[in-house]
Amino acid sequence: MQGKNKPDFTTLLWDVDGTLLDFDYSMRGALQKCFCTVGKPLTEEMIRRYSQINDGYWKRLERGEVSKEELLVGRFRDFFSEYGLEEMDVEAFRKEYQTGLGQIYAYRDDALTVVKSLRGHFRQYVVTNGVTATQKSKLKLSGLSEVMDGVFISEAVGHAKPSKVFFDYCLEQLEEKDRDRILIIGDSMTSDILGGIQAGIRTCWYNPQERPCGYTYNADYEISVLQQVYEVLGIYTGKADPSCVYV
């Protein structure tokens, strides 16, 4: 049931952190686990501050200003230094943190139901920036990897979103060669949407907090809950429960 003005999409590229899975939940859980191990208190304010430092490093990585290694270590070094925790073992902490990130997960908006309902009707792939072992573990435990037709992780590709090299590599592996029929869905304007635009595919910004865009470029579509992807794909469910699609 494609709508009249909708491109005939065949292939969906999903971002993971902040889109299919709740990254903040994983981050919070991993930090709490690590601080518990070293027997130090972790406050809400510290979690917020770590999140800001982490986001800052990821933005700098997207702009090519720091390497992945600098990000993985630097975010904790800066964080510990702000709170007078210089004695903390950054290497041990970051290892435990990465393990925790790969084990603790929560879906956003019933994401598993959404991607399961689309399986067999669209080819679906994960396109994610992150540490391979962490992302693979989280995708496996969450059941997402078995629903997907493929998984592309920046560390394994050697380039990260929004780099055109990353997208060109992924797009080369896809059966669909018409870029108008490929849609990326992600929560980041700077990695998912900019990367999608540069790669010449269609873009859908997942914006659950309905923030203003604030960039000179814009996504083709914007959704605030994942179930709205059905409208973007031209699917009319006619029912409140999106799991009923295609049933």
Ligand SMILES: [Mg+2]
């Ligand atoms: Mg994301």
